[in-house]
Amino acid sequence: MVALITGGNDNGKSEYAEDLVLKLSPFGESGGYTRLYLATMSARDDESLKRIEKHILRRKDMEYITIEKSCDVGTIDIESYKESDNKAVLLVEDIPNLLAGEMFQGTDFIPDVSDKIIDDIKxxxxxxEHTVIVTNEVFSDGITYDEYTTTYLREFGRxxxxxxxxxxxxxxxxxxxPLIVKGTE
Incomplete structure (x- = not known):
């Protein structure tokens, strides 16, 4: 199963996604599942460090193996993280940070990355076995933005x-x- 979790900032998306992963992988390792957490945020300031720490503390007893990668996630060898014949259950946290990691590499701006990210996610x-992906809702403010932000939002929407x-x-x-937009509870 693939699940996409969206919503505004600080609306409980991460908690919902983590709970869903637990439901999809009963008993964790002893149940034959390897829970993987793909952290895509690069810590750039105190606020992002606090956010990362909050997520780490919340997951500490959930048997996650954390993979930190802010770009080129398609190169991750999922098999290398799994225990023998376990089924992998992946939580991707989150698309906005992955997009930023791909678009803004060092001083370079790479505008057309949506196809690459989509291929990497595929x-x-x-x-x-299951993949839960967290994204964000940033499209409803009606503000006119600069070229970089407009490009980011276009790629994000795609x-x-x-x-x-x-x-x-x-x-x-x-x-x-939680409001089910597609699928069932």
Whole structure:
């Protein structure tokens, strides 16, 4: 199963996604599942460090193997993280940071990365029993942005649409309440 979890900032997306992974991989390692957490955020300031620490603390007893990679996620060898014949259950946290990692590498700006990211996600999905992907809702403010931000939002929209298209389940969290957009509970 592929699930896409979306919503505004601090709306409970990560918690919902983590709970879904636990449901999809009962008993963790002893149940034949390897839980993988793909962390795509690069810590650039105190705020991002605090956010990362919050996520680490929340996951500490959930048997996750954390993979930190902010770009080129299609090169991850999922098999190398799994225990023998276990089934991989992957949580990707999150698409906005992955997009930023691909678009803004050092001083370079790489504007057309949506196809690459979509292909990378498809590679990961193809080798996992279940994949839960966290994204964000940033399209409803109606503000006119500069060229870089407009390009980022365009690519972000393409990625979200493609992942939603391949997903079995899409959930939007609104005020912490999950609304099923596609699939069933």
């Amino acid at each position: 590679k990961l999905v193809s080798v996992c 990625i979200n649409q493609a992942i939603a298209g391949m997903a079995d389940k899409v959930v939007e969290l609104v005020c912490g309440i």
